[in-house]
Amino acid sequence: MAREMGKGVAVVVGGSVAGLACAHAVAEVGWKAVVLEKAAAPAAGSGGTGAGLGLGAQSMETLARWIPGWGLDAATLPLAVDLNRATDSETKAARTLTRDEGFNFRAAHWGDLHRRLHEALPAAVTVLWGHQFLSFEVSDDDDDDNRGVVATTRVLGTGETVEVAGDLLVAADGCASSIRRHFLPDLKLRYSGYFAWRGVFDFTGKESSDIVTGIRRAYPELGSCLYFDLAYKTHAVLYELPGNRLNWLWYINGPEPELTGSSVTIKVSEAMLARMREEAERVWAPELARLIGETAEPFVNVIYDADPVPRLSWAGGRVALVGDAAHPTTPHGLRSTNMSLLDARALGACLASTPGVSSSRQRALADYEAARMPVVAAQVLHARRLGRLKQGLPVDGDEEAAGFDVRRVATAEEVSQLRQRGMPYFGGAPTSGAG
Ligand SMILES: Cc1cc2nc3c(=O)[nH]c(=O)nc-3n(C[C@H](O)[C@H](O)[C@H](O)COP(=O)(O)OP(=O)(O)OC[C@H]3O[C@@H](n4cnc5c(N)ncnc54)[C@H](O)[C@@H]3O)c2cc1C
Numbered sequence: 001m002a003r004e005m006g007k008g009v010a011v012v013v014g015g016s017v018a019g020l021a022c023a024h025a026v027a028e029v030g031w032k033a034v035v036l037e038k039a040a041a042p043a044a045g046s047g048g049t050g051a052g053l054g055l056g057a058q059s060m061e062t063l064a065r066w067i068p069g070w071g072l073d074a075a076t077l078p079l080a081v082d083l084n085r086a087t088d089s090e091t092k093a094a095r096t097l098t099r100d101e102g103f104n105f106r107a108a109h110w111g112d113l114h115r116r117l118h119e120a121l122p123a124a125v126t127v128l129w130g131h132q133f134l135s136f137e138v139s140d141d142d143d144d145d146n147r148g149v150v151a152t153t154r155v156l157g158t159g160e161t162v163e164v165a166g167d168l169l170v171a172a173d174g175c176a177s178s179i180r181r182h183f184l185p186d187l188k189l190r191y192s193g194y195f196a197w198r199g200v201f202d203f204t205g206k207e208s209s210d211i212v213t214g215i216r217r218a219y220p221e222l223g224s225c226l227y228f229d230l231a232y233k234t235h236a237v238l239y240e241l242p243g244n245r246l247n248w249l250w251y252i253n254g255p256e257p258e259l260t261g262s263s264v265t266i267k268v269s270e271a272m273l274a275r276m277r278e279e280a281e282r283v284w285a286p287e288l289a290r291l292i293g294e295t296a297e298p299f300v301n302v303i304y305d306a307d308p309v310p311r312l313s314w315a316g317g318r319v320a321l322v323g324d325a326a327h328p329t330t331p332h333g334l335r336s337t338n339m340s341l342l343d344a345r346a347l348g349a350c351l352a353s354t355p356g357v358s359s360s361r362q363r364a365l366a367d368y369e370a371a372r373m374p375v376v377a378a379q380v381l382h383a384r385r386l387g388r389l390k391q392g393l394p395v396d397g398d399e400e401a402a403g404f405d406v407r408r409v410a411t412a413e414e415v416s417q418l419r420q421r422g423m424p425y426f427g428g429a430p431t432s433g434a435g
Pocket of ligand 1: 050
């Protein structure tokens, strides 16, 4: 006998933002969720893992449904203004290129968001920490004895192997997703042409120090503004996070760095740090160079994305791709976390709107794909273009079409392309296939 849709179980692989968001979304429509995460425990919160991210209005509204009090407390700071400026590396003078006061994002710390998503999970969700997903099997049967999906996972603490059954497998296992690779073995991550130095400067207890008063003088709208500083063929990002922190990134063009394992971050040597600090002084205004130079443990993040995948739903509606597993993206449109949250919301909405048996699950997954494919494909490609533009690299695959050049006076059309609001679906994306 086929089960009602409302009694489905989602096996979610990956317990980061996309995975926990999907658990909330499916639980909201009456499903159960089992989340398999290889990390041994939830992130330590704002003091520990992760750095900054920007959340759009639709994400804020979505999170407020799942996390009581989200957005009403000190978890986020406004990013009301999207400001692009040009720095002349000779004189260190900065000039405004374009300023958008209707940006309406919020800045949050990844650790805070992750901890709160986790703490607010309803009883219908079980998170199995320290469980490494190994493989899955699907079958067409859809009866009480056979849920249709079986995931095999290794318990990292004991080495034992455990099977978890469900009706739907949700791949939220990040940009190097093994589940995506199963269906799309030839889809490779694509090096952007640049890497980023990044760091979070904690100024707790140093609010009146020279470095903090200096940076606030040079960047007077910290606390409400997303600063993009463009210099010749490079750009930096700066914004404030809750809890006395300044989040910065600095993108540098160059050949693809060598990575070890599946991580896209690099452990840096003292020599690399020294060279980076020297270069920061050459390129940026002294206040930013000092902030970069005095940040503890900055690290290198190599920037990748992937061409849009042909489908988000696989195996006859048994497997859904979400988050970075579905659409690895460059960070320039602040999309990664926002896309993850909205994937989850759309998946939940589609499961809710097609109650019933297995053919309805297929229909729900087709709706999910119809809602999200056009959005995520357009956003990934736009973020790719925006990054190349701001890095002064050729755009649109046309070697003649050079990116933005801060050394010359740009037209209004050229500067308008630097704005965040050029992102497709900037004002919001449909949350189900029906719109
Ligand atoms: C620890 C951490 C810190 C981050 N900090 C930031 C930040 O500061 N700013 C920012 O913009 N983005 C950050 N991100 C990335 C951000 O979460 C994503 O870009 C975005 O939100 C999409 O999330 P995701 O859940 O799809 O992917 P990810 O966040 O990459 O999560 C994928 C998850 O799947 C798990 N996983 C992968 N393979 C397996 C497996 N075989 N078995 C079990 N689990 C598996 C991983 O451990 C990970 O938790 C961070 C990610 C992580 C994991």
